[in-house]
Amino acid sequence: MSNLPNVIVVILNWNGCDDTLECLDSVVRVDYANFKIVVIDNGSTDGSMHAIPQRYPEVTFLQAGANFGYAGGNNRGISWALEHGADYILILNNDTIVHPDLINVFVQAANYLPIGSILGAKIYFFHRPDTLWFAGGRWNHRLHAFEHIGQNQLDGADYAHRLEVDYITGCALFSSASTFNEVGLLDENFFLTYEETDWCYRARKMQHRCFVIPEAKLWHKVAASFGGRESPLYSYFLTRNKLLWARKHLPLATRINIHKKSMQTLRHILLPRFYLSSSKLPLPKNLLWSFSSWLKTIKRNMAVPTNCAILLGLRDYYMGRFGNCPDQVRSLGKQSEKLTLSG
Incomplete structure (x- = not known):
């Protein structure tokens, strides 16, 4: 265990108790011997502060005390991870279910990719488990907009290879503590959306690279915290x-x-x-x-x-x-x- 890098998983909760518990049900079953979980609660009023520590007393539960948004809430978790000896940090959405090999795959990929790389997973729709939601993010210069590679496509050979991309979604973003120290925290001006894109672009300006690792897999309920993408x-x-x-x-x-x-x-x-x-x-x-x-x-x-x-x-x-x-x-x-x- 001591030879394995220390990975800290940061999960943000805001009035999403049921989703967070279901996410934790999958994360605690991850097949990796040296990781910790920290849940940051953004001032929830749905009973999260009692239900989550009660079911998972081994998980560190931090109360932010107010809604600081995706950026501010995750920043508190990232800062905690850096202060508590993380070698790698995985930012993970609370409305996801992860594959047991997720952390192993990320750590192994970090060993052979350029130092300081930012890694993302192949993410499927929760209710359509064979259909891709995200296989990388890229900027479409013609449309002046970002797009998810592979979105709404069935997984297959086209998405079986490691891919360098413009950004990694904050739904599941894995990188080293040294990279977070160099790039800094998420920009809290964004509050919600684009903060992870901004962070990846700041990192790329410092010569860090973003890769999607196809063997890393999870399933996402998509925009549960927003009430849907048309909200x-x-x-x-x-x-x-x-x-x-x-x-x-x-x-x-x-x-x-x-x-x-x-x-x-x-x-x-x-x-x-x-x-x-x-x-x-x-x-x-x-x-x-x-x-x-x-x-x-x-x-x-x-x-x-x-x-x-x-x-x-x-x-x-x-x-x-x-x-x-x-x-x-x-x-x-x-x-x-x-x-x-x-x-």
């Missing part, structure tokens, strides 16, 4: 943080194109096209009817919680408001849930 909360952070990430890492010309797309989205919501009705009404009445219809379109657009969240994300980016989202965004999430239930 207002997700839309807000994705809108705001993509612009923040672009500002930190992309050349000016590319950033201008991304801002243009943001403005197109803004115009589509707030200023949809005005069409003159084909009605045979007299022109004044036709104009009035068309104008009324145009206003109703804007009203309908603004009644969609996701649209409102996108607008708030754009507003906060341009006003330099980062970190957690406004309470209004979480209210939009509740509104969206009511609309879904009523529909």
Whole structure:
């Protein structure tokens, strides 16, 4: 055991007690002789602080005391791991189920890959266990957007080889303590989304490389903490943080194109096209009817919680408001849930 590197697994929990317990059920069965688990609780109110230590007293349970987001919560776990002698750190989403060989595979890969490499797993959808959610992250220069390699594809020979990629998802990110010390912690301005992408790009600027290891496998419930990827909360952070990430890492010309797309989205919501009705009404009445219809379109657009969240994300980016989202965004999430239930 003493000859094996010390791996510390960092799992963040925020009102996800059932998911975290199920995740821990799989992690404690990992076939590796020298690892510890630390769970950081981001101020949960769902009984996590009692249920998790009760079932797993051997797991270190840290209470952050408030919701510091994915970045802030994980930073507390990373800092704890660095202070407690970690050789390697695995950041792991609480809504995942891991293969028993996961840590072994990562440690072995770290031995033959360039020093300081950042490693990721082949990740499958939890409810479609043979279908890929992530086999690497890459920047699509044509679309000015990130994409998951292999997403929604059945696993097969095309995804059986180690691959160097642009970034590793924070769903499962493995690297050495020395790399974390060199690159630093996650940027808490992001709060949720893009923080691991930013971290990987910061690391790449320091000559670290990102690899997906196909033998490392886990299954992901996907966006459980967001309430789904179409939720207002997700839309807000994705809108705001993509612009923040672009500002930190992309050349000016590319950033201008991304801002243009943001403005197109803004115009589509707030200023949809005005069409003159084909009605045979007299022109004044036709104009009035068309104008009324145009206003109703804007009203309908603004009644969609996701649209409102996108607008708030754009507003906060341009006003330099980062970190957690406004309470209004979480209210939009509740509104969206009511609309879904009523529909």
